[in-house]
Amino acid sequence: MRAVCFEAFGAARDVLREVELPRPEPEPGEVLVRLQTTGVNPSDVKKRAGAFPDLLAEGPVIPHSDGAGIIEAVGEGVPASRVGQRVFVYQAQHGRGAGTGAQYVSIASHRAPDLPDSASFEVGACIGIPIMTAHRCVTADGDVRGAWILVTGGAGRVGYYAIQWARRFGARVAATAGNPADRELCLAAGAEYVFDHHQPGWGAALRSQCGQPMDRVIDVEFGANLPEVIDCIATGGVIATYASTRVPEPAIPFRTLMFMDLTIRMVIVYDMPEDAKMHAIEDTQEALAGGQLAHRVAEVLPFSAMARAHELVEAGRTGGCIVVTLP
Numbered sequence: 669m670r671a672v673c674f675e676a677f678g679a680a681r682d683v684l685r686e687v688e689l690p691r692p693e694p695e696p697g698e699v700l701v702r703l704q705t706t707g708v709n710p711s712d713v714k715k716r717a718g719a720f721p722d723l724l725a726e727g728p729v730i731p732h733s734d735g736a737g738i739i740e741a742v743g744e745g746v747p748a749s750r751v752g753q754r755v756f757v758y759q760a761q762h763g764r765g766a767g768t769g770a771q772y773v774s775i776a777s778h779r780a781p782d783l784p785d786s787a788s789f790e791v792g793a794c795i796g797i798p799i800m801t802a803h804r805c806v807t808a809d810g811d812v813r814g815a816w817i818l819v820t821g822g823a824g825r826v827g828y829y830a831i832q833w834a835r836r837f838g839a840r841v842a843a844t845a846g847n848p849a850d851r852e853l854c855l856a857a858g859a860e861y862v863f864d865h866h867q868p869g870w871g872a873a874l875r876s877q878c879g880q881p882m883d884r885v886i887d888v889e890f891g892a893n894l895p896e897v898i899d900c901i902a903t904g905g906v907i908a909t910y911a912s913t914r915v916p917e918p919a920i921p922f923r924t925l926m927f928m929d930l931t932i933r934m935v936i937v938y939d940m941p942e943d944a945k946m947h948a949i950e951d952t953q954e955a956l957a958g959g960q961l962a963h964r965v966a967e968v969l970p971f972s973a974m975a976r977a978h979e980l981v982e983a984g985r986t987g988g989c990i991v992v993t994l995p
């Protein structure tokens with residue numbers, strides 16, 4: 669099979685190599701998926717750049733966790749009826765080197781759930797990280813019906829889905845976005861108010877315009893945004909955060925947070941509880957089958973442009989998910 673792999677950390681163009689590898693055989697409990705698409709996410713490019721120094725200890729890595737395709741064979745213990753099913757794949761390159769940047773991946777059957785016919789393989793490559801992270805951020809701390817939720821970076825890969833999950837589960841939504849087009853997208857996705865996160869003071873402005881504080885905040889830049897979030901979150905509120913890139917080691921104003929009785933919920937999609945993963949998958953399948961999620965697929969690139977796909981994600985401001993098709 670054709671695959672992309674890296675055996676050293678570094679810039680995409682320097683270390684990503686196109687290779688020919690033996691097609692994997694499904695082990696007991698696994699399915700062999702003929703991939704049509706692979707999704708490129710920030711964690712994939714961070715891993716390739718060396719964020720996890722032990723990653724290459726067991727040899728070259730085929731990157732990417734997300735993808736979509738068709739089951740071609742099954743291992744012992746998996747019903748033969750799965751052969752031919754359209755599936756999405758999640759967490760392929762987590763705790764192992766065999767990701768979705770290849771024509772085939774062999775993976776535990778439950779990591780290849782059915783992809784509804786109405787969802788394209790491009791959309792299937794956006795589920796594992798963007799859609800499932802957003803689902804966890806919205807659902808991890810209980811019922812959100814009637815709650816006010818702020819989604820920072822609401823036009824980002826995760827944020828865009830977070831707005832939609834929050835609305836789907838009955839919350840009212842405010843969001844932030846960095847430019848007018850993204851603010852329009854947040855409104856179209858269901859936010860009632862949108863603020864510019866590049867304008868200092870957006871937290872206080874949001875609180876005053878919404879007329880009430882936020883019960884929950886889903887935050888993409890925890891350290892950078894904490895002062896603004898404190899200005900708009902309710903006492904007893906929850907901050908569910910999934911990244912803090914600009915301020916990687918934030919200082920915590922302990923007394924302020926304590927006297928507001930705040931909860932900080934850290935979200936990591938790879939290690940969220942298995943029942944939360946199953947919950948996210950079921951809700952995603954239902955929403956996709958009903959055509960009830962809007963998607964932002966910014967670019968669909970050919971296999972030969974894998975390094976370019978990594979560079980786009982690294983540069984940021986992609987305007988949605990970056991997907992690569994497999995030959």
Ligand SMILES: NC(=O)c1ccc[n+]([C@@H]2O[C@H](COP(=O)([O-])OP(=O)(O)OC[C@H]3O[C@@H](n4cnc5c(N)ncnc54)[C@H](OP(=O)(O)O)[C@@H]3O)[C@@H](O)[C@H]2O)c1
Nearest residue numbers: 710801820821823824825826846865889910911935936937
């Ligand atoms: N913990 C997890 O499980 C998990 C899962 C998925 C992703 N992540 C991480 O989350 C981060 C975002 O991932 P993504 O794929 O959603 O990236 P993305 O598509 O690039 O979205 C990031 C969004 O954040 C916005 N933003 C930048 N600074 C902001 C600020 N101070 N406040 C609010 N929004 C701000 C950006 O808008 P502008 O550029 O217009 O300002 C952009 O819309 C990455 O670091 C990624 O590694 C973590």
